[in-house]
Protein backbone atom coordinates (compact mmCIF):
# COMPACT_ATOMS: atom_id res chain seq x y z
CA UNK A 282 0.00 0.00 0.00
CA UNK A 283 1.36 3.42 -0.99
CA UNK A 284 1.81 6.01 1.78
CA UNK A 285 0.61 8.97 -0.24
CA UNK A 286 -1.72 9.03 -3.23
CA UNK A 287 -2.79 11.90 -5.43
CA UNK A 288 -5.49 12.07 -8.05
CA UNK A 289 -8.53 13.81 -9.50
CA UNK A 290 -11.72 13.64 -7.45
CA UNK A 291 -15.05 12.41 -8.80
CA UNK A 292 -17.77 13.46 -6.39
CA UNK A 293 -21.08 11.66 -5.81
CA UNK A 294 -23.97 12.33 -3.41
CA UNK A 295 -25.50 10.62 -0.37
CA UNK A 296 -26.77 7.03 -0.30
CA UNK A 297 -24.98 5.97 -3.50
CA UNK A 298 -26.21 2.39 -3.72
CA UNK A 299 -24.60 -0.66 -5.26
CA UNK A 300 -27.07 -0.67 -8.16
CA UNK A 301 -25.68 2.73 -9.18
CA UNK A 302 -22.08 1.64 -8.66
CA UNK A 303 -22.60 -1.64 -10.44
CA UNK A 304 -26.03 -2.47 -11.93
CA UNK A 305 -27.47 -5.90 -11.10
CA UNK A 306 -27.60 -7.02 -14.69
CA UNK A 307 -23.79 -7.18 -14.87
CA UNK A 308 -23.31 -9.21 -11.70
CA UNK A 309 -23.05 -12.42 -13.74
CA UNK A 310 -19.61 -11.27 -14.97
CA UNK A 311 -16.73 -12.87 -13.10
CA UNK A 312 -13.55 -11.47 -14.70
CA UNK A 313 -12.13 -8.15 -13.49
CA UNK A 314 -11.43 -7.12 -17.08
CA UNK A 315 -15.17 -7.30 -17.79
CA UNK A 316 -16.38 -6.05 -14.40
CA UNK A 317 -14.37 -2.83 -14.57
CA UNK A 318 -16.10 -1.71 -17.76
CA UNK A 319 -19.31 -0.91 -15.87
CA UNK A 320 -18.07 1.15 -12.93
CA UNK A 321 -20.69 3.71 -11.84
CA UNK A 322 -22.70 3.02 -15.00
CA UNK A 323 -25.97 3.31 -13.06
CA UNK A 324 -25.00 6.62 -11.49
CA UNK A 325 -25.22 10.27 -12.51
CA UNK A 326 -21.77 9.91 -14.08
CA UNK A 327 -22.54 6.85 -16.24
CA UNK A 328 -19.44 7.36 -18.40
CA UNK A 329 -17.05 7.52 -15.45
CA UNK A 330 -14.82 4.79 -16.92
CA UNK A 331 -14.00 7.04 -19.90
CA UNK A 332 -12.96 9.93 -17.69
CA UNK A 333 -11.26 8.11 -14.84
CA UNK A 334 -7.50 7.61 -14.71
CA UNK A 335 -5.77 5.06 -12.48
CA UNK A 336 -4.96 6.78 -9.19
CA UNK A 337 -8.05 8.98 -9.22
CA UNK A 338 -10.28 9.27 -6.19
CA UNK A 339 -13.97 8.66 -5.57
CA UNK A 340 -15.74 10.93 -3.09
CA UNK A 341 -19.14 10.09 -1.64
CA UNK A 342 -21.51 11.55 0.92
CA UNK A 343 -23.28 9.57 3.61
CA UNK A 344 -23.83 5.80 3.43
CA UNK A 345 -21.71 5.21 0.32
CA UNK A 346 -22.21 1.70 -1.12
CA UNK A 347 -25.55 0.92 0.51
CA UNK A 348 -27.72 -1.84 -0.88
CA UNK A 349 -26.64 -5.24 -2.01
CA UNK A 350 -23.68 -7.28 -0.84
CA UNK A 351 -22.29 -7.54 -4.37
CA UNK A 352 -18.54 -7.35 -4.17
CA UNK A 353 -18.59 -6.30 -7.82
CA UNK A 354 -19.21 -2.76 -6.58
CA UNK A 355 -15.84 -2.69 -4.86
CA UNK A 356 -14.14 -4.82 -7.54
CA UNK A 357 -15.20 -2.47 -10.33
CA UNK A 358 -13.86 0.60 -8.51
CA UNK A 359 -10.62 -1.16 -7.73
CA UNK A 360 -10.54 -2.39 -11.34
CA UNK A 361 -10.52 1.14 -12.78
CA UNK A 362 -7.61 1.99 -10.50
CA UNK A 363 -9.31 3.95 -7.72
CA UNK A 364 -6.60 4.83 -5.22
CA UNK A 365 -9.04 5.60 -2.40
CA UNK A 366 -12.70 6.23 -1.69
CA UNK A 367 -13.48 9.10 0.67
CA UNK A 368 -16.93 9.40 2.22
CA UNK A 369 -18.81 10.84 5.16
CA UNK A 370 -19.81 7.27 6.00
CA UNK A 371 -19.86 3.87 4.32
CA UNK A 372 -22.45 1.12 4.21
CA UNK A 373 -21.17 -1.83 6.18
CA UNK A 374 -20.86 -4.56 3.54
CA UNK A 375 -19.36 -2.25 0.95
CA UNK A 376 -16.77 -1.14 3.50
CA UNK A 377 -15.81 -4.73 4.31
CA UNK A 378 -15.64 -5.63 0.64
CA UNK A 379 -13.40 -2.68 -0.21
CA UNK A 380 -11.01 -3.34 2.68
CA UNK A 381 -10.90 -7.05 1.88
CA UNK A 382 -9.81 -6.16 -1.64
CA UNK A 383 -7.13 -3.82 -0.33
CA UNK A 384 -9.02 -0.73 -1.55
CA UNK A 385 -8.80 2.05 1.07
CA UNK A 386 -12.30 3.19 2.09
CA UNK A 387 -11.71 6.26 4.22
CA UNK A 388 -14.28 7.85 6.47
CA UNK A 389 -13.91 11.60 6.91
CA UNK A 390 -16.64 13.79 8.37
CA UNK A 391 -17.23 16.97 6.39
CA UNK A 392 -15.22 15.83 3.38
CA UNK A 393 -18.12 16.07 0.93
CA UNK A 394 -18.36 19.84 1.28
CA UNK A 395 -14.63 20.29 0.82
CA UNK A 396 -14.26 18.71 -2.59
CA UNK A 397 -15.70 19.40 -6.02
CA UNK A 398 -15.50 17.04 -8.96
CA UNK A 399 -12.26 17.71 -10.81
CA UNK A 400 -10.27 18.90 -7.78
CA UNK A 401 -6.80 17.45 -7.22
CA UNK A 402 -6.66 15.61 -3.92
CA UNK A 403 -3.77 14.13 -2.00
CA UNK A 404 -4.16 11.62 0.81
CA UNK A 405 -1.50 10.68 3.32
CA UNK A 406 -2.50 7.28 4.74
CA UNK A 407 -0.04 7.52 7.61
CA UNK A 408 -1.01 10.91 8.97
CA UNK A 409 -4.61 10.78 7.75
CA UNK A 410 -4.24 14.18 6.08
CA UNK A 411 -6.49 14.78 3.10
CA UNK A 412 -5.62 17.90 1.11
CA UNK A 413 -7.58 19.61 -1.62
CA UNK A 414 -4.75 20.97 -3.79
CA UNK A 415 -7.09 23.34 -5.63
CA UNK A 416 -8.36 25.12 -2.53
CA UNK A 417 -5.60 24.27 -0.05
CA UNK A 418 -8.23 23.02 2.40
CA UNK A 419 -7.29 20.17 4.69
CA UNK A 420 -9.31 17.50 6.48
CA UNK A 421 -8.35 14.53 8.60
CA UNK A 422 -9.55 10.98 8.10
CA UNK A 423 -10.99 9.00 10.98
CA UNK A 424 -8.17 6.79 12.22
CA UNK A 425 -8.32 3.20 11.02
CA UNK A 426 -8.43 0.32 13.40
CA UNK A 427 -5.26 -1.87 13.46
CA UNK A 428 -7.17 -4.92 12.27
CA UNK A 429 -8.25 -3.07 9.14
CA UNK A 430 -4.88 -1.43 8.61
CA UNK A 431 -3.29 -4.85 8.72
CA UNK A 432 -5.57 -6.13 5.93
CA UNK A 433 -4.83 -3.07 3.78
CA UNK A 434 -1.10 -3.34 4.34
CA UNK A 435 -1.16 -7.03 3.43
CA UNK A 436 -2.70 -6.00 0.09
CA UNK A 437 -6.12 -7.38 0.97
CA UNK A 438 -7.49 -10.37 2.82
CA UNK A 439 -6.76 -12.89 0.07
CA UNK A 440 -3.04 -12.23 0.31
CA UNK A 441 -3.29 -12.33 4.09
CA UNK A 442 -5.07 -15.71 4.21
CA UNK A 443 -2.85 -17.17 1.49
CA UNK A 444 0.15 -16.31 3.62
CA UNK A 445 -1.48 -17.86 6.68
CA UNK A 446 -2.26 -21.02 4.74
CA UNK A 447 1.33 -21.30 3.53
CA UNK A 448 2.65 -20.81 7.05
CA UNK A 449 0.30 -23.51 8.32
CA UNK A 450 1.56 -25.88 5.62
CA UNK A 451 5.21 -25.26 6.34
CA UNK A 452 4.50 -25.83 10.04
CA UNK A 453 2.76 -29.10 9.23
CA UNK A 454 5.60 -30.34 7.02
CA UNK A 455 8.25 -29.44 9.59
CA UNK B 456 -24.67 -8.23 28.14
CA UNK B 457 -27.20 -8.34 25.35
CA UNK B 458 -28.40 -11.69 23.98
CA UNK B 459 -26.53 -10.85 20.74
CA UNK B 460 -23.32 -10.22 22.68
CA UNK B 461 -23.69 -13.49 24.57
CA UNK B 462 -24.17 -15.29 21.27
CA UNK B 463 -21.10 -13.62 19.75
CA UNK B 464 -19.00 -14.22 22.86
CA UNK B 465 -19.82 -17.92 22.75
CA UNK B 466 -18.85 -18.14 19.07
CA UNK B 467 -15.64 -16.21 19.71
CA UNK B 468 -14.75 -18.44 22.65
CA UNK B 469 -14.79 -15.54 25.08
CA UNK B 470 -16.57 -14.92 28.35
CA UNK B 471 -17.60 -11.40 27.46
CA UNK B 472 -17.52 -9.05 24.49
CA UNK B 473 -18.39 -5.38 24.23
CA UNK B 474 -19.53 -3.02 21.48
CA UNK B 475 -16.67 -1.87 19.27
CA UNK B 476 -14.48 -4.91 19.98
CA UNK B 477 -13.11 -6.88 17.00
CA UNK B 478 -13.66 -10.61 17.39
CA UNK B 479 -13.17 -13.72 15.29
CA UNK B 480 -16.19 -16.04 15.38
CA UNK B 481 -16.89 -19.58 14.23
CA UNK B 482 -19.67 -19.62 11.70
CA UNK B 483 -22.63 -22.01 11.92
CA UNK B 484 -24.01 -21.57 8.43
CA UNK B 485 -22.24 -20.14 5.40
CA UNK B 486 -24.57 -19.56 2.47
CA UNK B 487 -23.52 -18.61 -1.04
CA UNK B 488 -26.01 -17.49 -3.62
CA UNK B 489 -25.62 -17.83 -7.34
CA UNK B 490 -24.61 -14.19 -7.93
CA UNK B 491 -21.29 -14.94 -6.26
CA UNK B 492 -19.26 -17.44 -8.21
CA UNK B 493 -16.58 -14.96 -7.18
CA UNK B 494 -16.59 -16.75 -3.81
CA UNK B 495 -15.35 -20.01 -5.31
CA UNK B 496 -12.70 -18.15 -7.30
CA UNK B 497 -11.52 -16.31 -4.19
CA UNK B 498 -11.45 -19.60 -2.26
CA UNK B 499 -8.96 -20.93 -4.83
CA UNK B 500 -6.94 -17.72 -4.83
CA UNK B 501 -6.62 -17.94 -1.04
CA UNK B 502 -5.04 -21.35 -1.34
CA UNK B 503 -8.24 -23.13 -0.29
CA UNK B 504 -8.39 -26.82 -1.15
CA UNK B 505 -11.05 -28.40 1.07
CA UNK B 506 -13.85 -26.34 2.61
CA UNK B 507 -13.86 -26.06 6.41
CA UNK B 508 -17.04 -28.12 6.83
CA UNK B 509 -19.19 -29.14 3.89
CA UNK B 510 -22.23 -29.68 6.12
CA UNK B 511 -22.30 -26.04 7.14
CA UNK B 512 -22.30 -24.70 3.60
CA UNK B 513 -25.44 -24.09 1.56
CA UNK B 514 -25.54 -23.05 -2.08
CA UNK B 515 -28.61 -21.18 -3.26
CA UNK B 516 -29.55 -20.85 -6.93
CA UNK B 517 -32.13 -18.13 -6.49
CA UNK B 518 -31.17 -14.92 -8.28
CA UNK B 519 -30.81 -16.58 -11.69
CA UNK B 520 -33.43 -19.29 -11.31
CA UNK B 521 -33.92 -20.40 -14.03
CA UNK B 522 -31.03 -18.93 -16.00
CA UNK B 523 -31.72 -16.21 -18.54
CA UNK B 524 -28.24 -16.00 -20.08
CA UNK B 525 -25.46 -18.38 -21.04
CA UNK B 526 -23.13 -16.75 -18.55
CA UNK B 527 -25.57 -17.42 -15.71
CA UNK B 528 -25.93 -21.04 -16.83
CA UNK B 529 -22.15 -21.34 -16.89
CA UNK B 530 -21.90 -19.98 -13.34
CA UNK B 531 -24.51 -22.49 -12.14
CA UNK B 532 -22.67 -25.31 -13.87
CA UNK B 533 -19.40 -24.39 -12.18
CA UNK B 534 -21.16 -24.11 -8.83
CA UNK B 535 -22.62 -27.60 -9.23
CA UNK B 536 -19.17 -28.94 -10.02
CA UNK B 537 -17.74 -27.21 -6.97
CA UNK B 538 -20.48 -28.66 -4.75
CA UNK B 539 -19.79 -32.14 -6.10
CA UNK B 540 -16.04 -31.84 -5.65
CA UNK B 541 -16.43 -30.57 -2.08
CA UNK B 542 -19.22 -32.94 -1.08
CA UNK B 543 -21.64 -30.08 -0.38
CA UNK B 544 -25.04 -31.75 -0.21
CA UNK B 545 -27.13 -28.67 0.50
CA UNK B 546 -27.41 -27.35 -3.01
CA UNK B 547 -30.69 -25.52 -3.44
CA UNK B 548 -31.13 -25.68 -7.18
CA UNK B 549 -33.34 -23.54 -9.43
CA UNK B 550 -36.51 -25.29 -8.29
CA UNK B 551 -36.18 -24.19 -4.66
CA UNK B 552 -36.52 -20.43 -4.14
CA UNK B 553 -35.00 -17.44 -2.33
CA UNK B 554 -32.27 -18.22 0.21
CA UNK B 555 -33.87 -16.51 3.21
CA UNK B 556 -37.19 -18.28 2.75
CA UNK B 557 -35.44 -21.63 2.33
CA UNK B 558 -33.56 -21.07 5.58
CA UNK B 559 -36.98 -20.88 7.27
CA UNK B 560 -38.68 -23.63 5.24
CA UNK B 561 -35.92 -26.14 5.87
CA UNK B 562 -35.44 -25.18 9.51
CA UNK B 563 -31.86 -24.02 8.92
CA UNK B 564 -32.29 -20.78 10.88
CA UNK B 565 -31.71 -21.50 14.56
CA UNK B 566 -31.73 -19.18 17.54
CA UNK B 567 -28.28 -18.55 18.96
CA UNK B 568 -26.35 -19.27 15.76
CA UNK B 569 -24.34 -17.18 13.33
CA UNK B 570 -25.66 -17.25 9.79
CA UNK B 571 -23.59 -15.58 7.11
CA UNK B 572 -24.84 -15.44 3.53
CA UNK B 573 -23.56 -13.52 0.53
CA UNK B 574 -26.74 -11.52 0.58
CA UNK B 575 -27.44 -8.24 2.28
CA UNK B 576 -30.87 -9.29 3.56
CA UNK B 577 -29.42 -11.96 5.83
CA UNK B 578 -30.62 -9.71 8.67
CA UNK B 579 -33.92 -11.58 8.09
CA UNK B 580 -32.81 -14.35 10.46
CA UNK B 581 -33.06 -12.09 13.47
CA UNK B 582 -36.71 -13.18 13.27
CA UNK B 583 -35.51 -16.50 14.73
CA UNK B 584 -33.09 -15.06 17.28
CA UNK B 585 -30.10 -15.86 15.08
CA UNK B 586 -27.23 -13.50 14.26
CA UNK B 587 -27.70 -13.16 10.51
CA UNK B 588 -25.50 -10.89 8.48
CA UNK B 589 -24.65 -10.39 4.82
CA UNK B 590 -21.13 -10.31 3.41
CA UNK B 591 -19.39 -10.15 0.07
CA UNK B 592 -17.68 -12.94 -1.82
CA UNK B 593 -14.21 -12.56 -0.32
CA UNK B 594 -15.52 -12.63 3.25
CA UNK B 595 -17.46 -15.77 2.47
CA UNK B 596 -14.37 -17.32 0.87
CA UNK B 597 -12.50 -16.57 4.10
CA UNK B 598 -15.13 -18.63 5.93
CA UNK B 599 -14.82 -21.47 3.40
CA UNK B 600 -11.10 -21.63 4.16
CA UNK B 601 -11.04 -20.95 7.91
CA UNK B 602 -14.59 -21.52 9.20
CA UNK B 603 -14.34 -18.14 10.88
CA UNK B 604 -14.96 -14.47 10.22
CA UNK B 605 -14.07 -11.21 11.95
CA UNK B 606 -16.79 -8.95 13.28
CA UNK B 607 -16.94 -5.71 15.10
CA UNK B 608 -19.36 -6.21 17.99
CA UNK B 609 -22.25 -3.88 17.15
CA UNK B 610 -23.98 -1.31 19.25
CA UNK B 611 -27.63 -2.22 19.64
CA UNK B 612 -30.75 -0.15 19.07
CA UNK B 613 -34.06 -1.25 20.52
CA UNK B 614 -37.35 -0.45 18.80
CA UNK B 615 -40.39 -0.94 20.96
CA UNK B 616 -43.66 -1.37 19.04
CA UNK B 617 -46.82 -0.46 20.93
CA UNK B 618 -50.43 0.51 20.25
CA UNK B 619 -52.95 -1.19 18.02
CA UNK B 620 -52.57 -2.03 14.35
CA UNK B 621 -55.23 -0.66 12.03
CA UNK B 622 -56.92 -3.04 9.63
CA UNK B 623 -55.05 -3.28 6.35
CA UNK B 624 -51.75 -2.38 8.01
CA UNK B 625 -48.94 -4.91 8.18
CA UNK B 626 -45.37 -5.33 9.36
CA UNK B 627 -44.24 -4.01 5.97
CA UNK B 628 -46.06 -0.72 6.60
CA UNK B 629 -44.60 -0.46 10.09
CA UNK B 630 -41.03 -1.00 8.90
CA UNK B 631 -41.45 1.38 5.94
CA UNK B 632 -42.71 4.01 8.35
CA UNK B 633 -39.71 3.46 10.64
CA UNK B 634 -37.25 3.64 7.72
CA UNK B 635 -38.90 6.84 6.50
CA UNK B 636 -38.51 8.29 9.96
CA UNK B 637 -34.99 7.14 10.80
CA UNK B 638 -33.53 7.27 7.25
CA UNK B 639 -31.40 4.81 5.31
CA UNK B 640 -28.14 5.21 7.19
CA UNK B 641 -29.49 5.27 10.73
CA UNK B 642 -28.49 1.74 11.59
CA UNK B 643 -25.15 1.43 9.79
CA UNK B 644 -22.87 -0.99 11.70
CA UNK B 645 -25.55 -1.39 14.37
CA UNK B 646 -27.93 -4.15 15.39
CA UNK B 647 -31.65 -3.47 15.61
CA UNK B 648 -33.86 -5.32 18.05
CA UNK B 649 -37.65 -5.24 17.90
CA UNK B 650 -39.74 -5.75 21.00
CA UNK B 651 -43.10 -4.74 22.41
CA UNK B 652 -46.68 -5.98 22.49
CA UNK B 653 -47.20 -5.64 18.72
CA UNK B 654 -44.85 -8.56 18.13
CA UNK B 655 -47.58 -10.82 19.47
CA UNK B 656 -49.66 -9.78 16.44
CA UNK B 657 -46.83 -10.63 14.05
CA UNK B 658 -46.37 -14.21 12.95
CA UNK B 659 -43.02 -15.47 11.62
CA UNK B 660 -43.79 -14.21 8.12
CA UNK B 661 -44.37 -10.65 9.37
CA UNK B 662 -41.36 -10.83 11.67
CA UNK B 663 -39.21 -11.91 8.75
CA UNK B 664 -40.45 -8.91 6.74
CA UNK B 665 -39.59 -6.62 9.65
CA UNK B 666 -36.09 -8.02 10.16
CA UNK B 667 -35.46 -8.31 6.42
CA UNK B 668 -35.89 -4.59 5.94
CA UNK B 669 -33.55 -3.51 8.73
CA UNK B 670 -30.97 -3.90 5.96
CA UNK B 671 -32.52 -0.76 4.45
CA UNK B 672 -31.58 1.07 7.64
CA UNK B 673 -28.02 -0.10 7.06
CA UNK B 674 -28.16 -2.52 9.99
CA UNK B 675 -25.60 -5.25 10.43
CA UNK B 676 -28.08 -7.61 12.00
CA UNK B 677 -31.47 -7.64 13.67
CA UNK B 678 -33.00 -9.47 16.58
CA UNK B 679 -36.31 -10.55 18.03
CA UNK B 680 -36.17 -12.37 21.34
CA UNK B 681 -37.50 -15.88 20.59
CA UNK B 682 -40.89 -16.51 22.17
CA UNK B 683 -43.66 -19.05 21.79
CA UNK B 684 -44.37 -17.95 18.21
CA UNK B 685 -40.72 -18.68 17.38
CA UNK B 686 -40.47 -21.98 19.19
CA UNK B 687 -43.78 -23.24 17.76
CA UNK B 688 -42.55 -22.40 14.27
CA UNK B 689 -39.25 -24.17 14.88
CA UNK B 690 -40.95 -27.23 16.26
CA UNK B 691 -43.21 -27.41 13.22
CA UNK B 692 -40.09 -27.31 11.07
CA UNK B 693 -38.33 -30.06 12.96
CA UNK B 694 -35.83 -27.86 14.83
CA UNK B 695 -35.28 -28.95 18.42
CA UNK B 696 -31.70 -28.18 19.38
CA UNK B 697 -30.84 -24.53 19.81
CA UNK B 698 -29.74 -22.05 22.41
CA UNK B 699 -31.80 -19.03 23.34
CA UNK B 700 -29.82 -16.23 24.95
CA UNK B 701 -31.40 -13.55 27.10
CA UNK B 702 -30.43 -9.92 27.54
CA UNK B 703 -29.35 -8.84 31.02
CA UNK B 704 -31.65 -6.33 32.65
CA UNK B 705 -28.91 -3.77 33.09
CA UNK B 706 -27.89 -3.77 29.41
CA UNK B 707 -27.71 -0.23 28.00
CA UNK B 708 -29.00 0.24 24.49
CA UNK B 709 -27.37 2.81 22.22
CA UNK B 710 -30.86 4.08 21.51
CA UNK B 711 -34.22 3.01 22.84
CA UNK B 712 -37.06 4.03 20.54
CA UNK B 713 -40.78 3.57 20.80
CA UNK B 714 -43.25 3.63 17.92
CA UNK B 715 -46.97 3.71 18.55
CA UNK B 716 -48.36 1.96 15.47
CA UNK B 717 -51.95 3.07 16.12
CA UNK B 718 -51.76 5.99 13.70
CA UNK B 719 -49.68 4.33 11.01
CA UNK B 720 -51.73 3.77 7.87
CA UNK B 721 -50.58 1.84 4.81
CA UNK B 722 -47.23 3.25 3.67
CA UNK B 723 -45.39 3.73 0.40
CA UNK B 724 -41.68 4.24 -0.25
CA UNK B 725 -41.57 6.31 -3.42
CA UNK B 726 -38.69 6.42 -5.94
CA UNK B 727 -35.77 6.42 -5.65
CA UNK B 728 -35.01 5.72 -2.07
CA UNK B 729 -36.39 3.34 0.54
CA UNK B 730 -36.54 6.14 3.10
CA UNK B 731 -38.72 8.33 0.87
CA UNK B 732 -41.83 7.21 2.73
CA UNK B 733 -45.32 8.64 3.02
CA UNK B 734 -48.88 7.54 3.64
CA UNK B 735 -50.36 5.67 0.68
CA UNK B 736 -53.11 8.26 0.31
CA UNK B 737 -50.54 10.74 -0.89
CA UNK B 738 -50.07 8.62 -4.01
CA UNK B 739 -53.70 7.57 -4.46
CA UNK B 740 -54.74 7.55 -8.10
CA UNK B 741 -51.27 7.08 -9.56
CA UNK B 742 -51.52 4.71 -12.53
CA UNK B 743 -49.69 1.42 -12.02
CA UNK B 744 -48.21 -0.48 -14.98
CA UNK B 745 -47.05 -3.44 -12.93
CA UNK B 746 -47.94 -4.88 -9.53
CA UNK B 747 -45.23 -7.17 -8.24
CA UNK B 748 -45.93 -9.64 -5.45
CA UNK B 749 -42.90 -11.57 -4.34
CA UNK B 750 -39.39 -11.65 -2.83
CA UNK B 751 -37.89 -12.51 0.54
CA UNK B 752 -39.78 -9.53 1.95
CA UNK B 753 -43.29 -10.02 0.61
CA UNK B 754 -43.64 -13.36 -1.17
CA UNK B 755 -44.81 -15.71 1.56
CA UNK B 756 -48.02 -17.75 1.94
CA UNK B 757 -49.60 -15.07 4.14
CA UNK B 758 -48.87 -12.45 1.45
CA UNK B 759 -50.52 -14.52 -1.26
CA UNK B 760 -53.46 -15.19 1.05
CA UNK B 761 -54.25 -11.50 1.41
CA UNK B 762 -53.76 -10.86 -2.31
CA UNK B 763 -56.09 -13.74 -3.18
CA UNK B 764 -58.71 -12.37 -0.80
CA UNK B 765 -58.57 -8.98 -2.46
CA UNK B 766 -58.67 -10.31 -6.02
CA UNK B 767 -61.02 -13.25 -5.53
CA UNK B 768 -63.66 -13.32 -8.26
CA UNK B 769 -62.29 -10.07 -9.72
CA UNK B 770 -59.90 -9.08 -12.49
CA UNK B 771 -56.55 -7.35 -12.53
CA UNK B 772 -57.26 -3.93 -14.05
CA UNK B 773 -56.97 -3.61 -17.79
CA UNK B 774 -53.67 -1.84 -18.50
CA UNK B 775 -51.97 -3.25 -15.41
CA UNK B 776 -50.01 -6.50 -15.21
CA UNK B 777 -49.54 -8.46 -12.03
CA UNK B 778 -46.54 -10.67 -11.42
CA UNK B 779 -46.51 -13.38 -8.77
CA UNK B 780 -43.23 -14.74 -7.46
CA UNK B 781 -43.63 -17.09 -4.50
CA UNK B 782 -40.53 -16.93 -2.32
CA UNK B 783 -39.99 -20.68 -2.45
CA UNK B 784 -41.22 -24.00 -3.81
CA UNK B 785 -42.83 -24.77 -0.49
CA UNK B 786 -44.63 -21.40 -0.53
CA UNK B 787 -45.83 -22.14 -4.06
CA UNK B 788 -47.05 -25.59 -3.07
CA UNK B 789 -48.99 -24.25 -0.10
CA UNK B 790 -50.46 -21.46 -2.20
CA UNK B 791 -51.62 -24.01 -4.75
CA UNK B 792 -53.06 -26.20 -2.03
CA UNK B 793 -55.01 -23.26 -0.63
CA UNK B 794 -56.01 -22.16 -4.15
CA UNK B 795 -54.45 -18.70 -3.82
CA UNK B 796 -52.47 -19.15 -7.00
CA UNK B 797 -55.52 -20.38 -8.93
CA UNK B 798 -57.53 -17.38 -7.71
CA UNK B 799 -54.83 -14.92 -8.73
CA UNK B 800 -54.26 -16.54 -12.11
CA UNK B 801 -57.98 -16.49 -12.77
CA UNK B 802 -57.84 -12.78 -11.97
CA UNK B 803 -55.25 -12.36 -14.71
CA UNK B 804 -51.92 -12.48 -12.84
CA UNK B 805 -48.74 -14.01 -14.29
CA UNK B 806 -46.82 -16.65 -12.32
CA UNK B 807 -43.01 -16.64 -12.32
CA UNK B 808 -40.57 -19.19 -10.89
CA UNK B 809 -39.97 -19.03 -7.13
CA UNK B 810 -36.77 -17.05 -6.66
CA UNK B 811 -35.56 -13.48 -6.88
CA UNK B 812 -36.96 -12.85 -10.37
CA UNK B 813 -37.24 -9.12 -11.14
CA UNK B 814 -36.52 -8.00 -7.57
CA UNK B 815 -32.98 -7.09 -8.56
CA UNK B 816 -33.59 -6.30 -12.19
CA UNK B 817 -32.30 -9.45 -13.81
CA UNK B 818 -35.29 -11.22 -15.30
CA UNK B 819 -39.00 -12.17 -15.11
CA UNK B 820 -40.82 -8.87 -14.92
CA UNK B 821 -38.52 -5.94 -15.68
CA UNK B 822 -40.01 -2.52 -16.24
CA UNK B 823 -39.41 0.06 -18.96
CA UNK B 824 -38.48 3.75 -18.66
CA UNK B 825 -41.17 5.79 -16.89
CA UNK B 826 -43.23 2.74 -16.03
CA UNK B 827 -44.61 2.52 -12.51
CA UNK B 828 -44.37 -0.67 -10.50
CA UNK B 829 -45.88 -1.14 -7.06
CA UNK B 830 -43.93 -3.87 -5.35
CA UNK B 831 -43.84 -5.91 -2.16
CA UNK B 832 -40.03 -6.09 -2.45
CA UNK B 833 -37.51 -4.07 -0.44
CA UNK B 834 -35.63 -1.71 -2.76
CA UNK B 835 -36.57 1.03 -5.18
CA UNK B 836 -33.14 2.31 -6.23
CA UNK B 837 -32.76 3.61 -9.80
CA UNK B 838 -32.60 0.62 -12.13
CA UNK B 839 -33.41 -1.92 -9.44
CA UNK B 840 -36.13 -3.53 -11.57
CA UNK B 841 -34.92 -2.78 -15.07
CA UNK B 842 -34.71 0.62 -16.70
CA UNK B 843 -32.96 3.37 -14.72
CA UNK B 844 -36.05 5.54 -15.17
CA UNK B 845 -38.49 2.83 -14.09
CA UNK B 846 -40.31 3.93 -10.94
CA UNK B 847 -40.76 1.48 -8.05
CA UNK B 848 -43.18 2.15 -5.20
CA UNK B 849 -42.63 -0.19 -2.26
CA UNK B 850 -45.69 -1.27 -0.33
CA UNK B 851 -47.34 -4.13 1.54
CA UNK B 852 -48.70 -7.16 -0.35
CA UNK B 853 -52.23 -5.92 0.39
CA UNK B 854 -51.46 -2.54 -1.21
CA UNK B 855 -49.90 -4.31 -4.21
CA UNK B 856 -53.00 -6.44 -4.74
CA UNK B 857 -55.32 -3.45 -4.32
CA UNK B 858 -53.35 -1.49 -6.91
CA UNK B 859 -53.55 -4.46 -9.28
CA UNK B 860 -57.31 -4.47 -8.90
CA UNK B 861 -57.84 -0.75 -9.50
CA UNK B 862 -54.92 -0.10 -11.84
CA UNK B 863 -53.82 2.73 -9.60
CA UNK B 864 -52.39 3.16 -6.14
CA UNK B 865 -55.26 2.77 -3.69
CA UNK B 866 -55.35 2.24 0.04
CA UNK B 867 -56.23 -1.36 0.88
CA UNK B 868 -58.06 0.00 3.90
CA UNK B 869 -60.99 0.88 1.62
CA UNK B 870 -61.42 -2.79 1.20
CA UNK B 871 -61.58 -3.51 4.87
CA UNK B 872 -63.89 -0.60 5.57
CA UNK B 873 -66.38 -1.83 3.02
CA UNK B 874 -66.34 -5.23 4.69
CA UNK B 875 -64.96 -6.81 1.54
CA UNK B 876 -62.18 -8.30 3.60
CA UNK B 877 -61.79 -9.10 7.26
Ligand code: SF4
Nearest residue numbers: 553750751811814815
Ligand atom coordinates in the same frame (compact mmCIF):
# COMPACT_ATOMS: atom_id res chain seq x y z
S1 SF4 C 1 -35.73 -11.59 -3.34
FE1 SF4 C 1 -34.75 -9.63 -3.80
S2 SF4 C 1 -34.00 -8.84 -1.87
FE2 SF4 C 1 -34.49 -11.01 -1.55
S3 SF4 C 1 -32.54 -12.08 -1.88
FE3 SF4 C 1 -33.62 -12.03 -3.84
S4 SF4 C 1 -32.88 -10.19 -4.90
FE4 SF4 C 1 -32.32 -10.00 -2.75
